[in-house]
Amino acid sequence: MSNDPESGTPKAAPLGNITNRSAFPELSDTEYHSLLSSKRRRATLVALADQEHPVDLTDLAVAVGAHETNTPASEVAVDDLVVLSLHHHHLPKMNDLGVLDYDPKTKRVR
Numbered sequence: 001m002s003n004d005p006e007s008g009t010p011k012a013a014p015l016g017n018i019t020n021r022s023a024f025p026e027l028s029d030t031e032y033h034s035l036l037s038s039k040r041r042r043a044t045l046v047a048l049a050d051q052e053h054p055v056d057l058t059d060l061a062v063a064v065g066a067h068e069t070n071t072p073a074s075e076v077a078v079d080d081l082v083v084l085s086l087h088h089h090h091l092p093k094m095n096d097l098g099v100l101d102y103d104p105k106t107k108r109v110r
Helices: 029-036 039-049 057-069 080-097
Strands: none
Touching (some): 029 039, 029 080, 039 057, 057 080
């Protein structure tokens, strides 16, 4: 996630690209709404848009936590609950939808 150069606060990525239905043409309406129904999955999509790939799960969890708390990533500690929810729930679901490629063995998102 990029920071505002003046304040150092994370700049929210524009949600228009992820909330625009045409951003995910391969998904059915039900899958699209399921994807965006979770605040954490929306934060994950925003965080991934600002990362170089592949992304380590821990780095992604910090970026997601920063987005969710509107705090600079440099001030966010790794939250095990964020890591666990991404690893066990959100990333596998997003992988199954074909939105991203998550390898649970290496804990990396491509």
